[in-house]
Amino acid sequence: MSYISDIRKFVNHAPIFMPASAAIIVKYDKILLQQRSDNLKWGLHGGSMELGETLEETLIREVKEETNLDILSYCFFKNYSGKDFKITYPNGDVCYVIDHIYVVDQYKGDLKPQKNEVKTLQWFSFDEIPWDDLMHHNKIILKDFMKSLGK
Template identity: 35%
Template sequence: MGMSHYYKNLREKVGNELILMPSAAGIIRNEKRDILFQNKGNGEKWSLPAGAIEVGEAPAEALCREVWEETGLIVIPKKLLGVFGGEDFRYKYPNGHKVEYNVYVFDCEIKSGKLSRIDSESAELSYFSFEDMPELALPYPNSLFLQNENKDVYFQWNEQWLKNLR
């Protein structure tokens, strides 16, 4: 689908300046438990199927919409695995747009569909084992992808910040 009217209007006002972008991403596994990643084919590194949360949209709804647009799969979010953001999740697109993502990452179950690109945002879709994962555009912790370790929600934060409150 590309950029929504909301983000186009925002970009017309702020140009390439840094904006906060609430987003949702999904960890989607095949029957072999390999993880689905996408490559946009524009020089960016690989990523999870993901995208911006639109005005009026819940994070899980955004996830389902984005996954379908990018992969042709209909998924059901089963569990929130982590919430990420801050400087580590700043990104500069090849066109110069700067964003700082706040990402809700969900563990997903494939309900139906066939792996195929619905829009032009994915040049390549491929499943990878944890051991053979490609280099990712965003610095998700490896533990996020280890299915047996995902018992608690991962909240990204710096414990030093908490110590500074004292």
């Protein structure tokens, strides 16, 4: 079980804070996105912290779980929170994510999507990002990231 699952036993679908880490995984001029199994939206790779974890440990674990990639280096990008980071999951759970975003450009391993959470993994050039099918909060993050690159 996970910390969030344990909390849900007490609060059911009520809004909770969810500290999380996520990765913008880049290769040349492309970004790796995942299509989620639960809502078929595209998004970044990451998830909620477990008790005792650091943000960086969360990042490394979540990327490995969702993509099968081992992170070799990462760089902190930005923190995000607030009303734009309210997520209502298909099962009715509501979270206000406190998202710590990292850029990952060095990694090893063969891409393999996590069976129960990730439908597919795909590289997108900056002009191919599926904006209409992207998780709302990830749109904010990726627009900030592209702006930081002058794109």
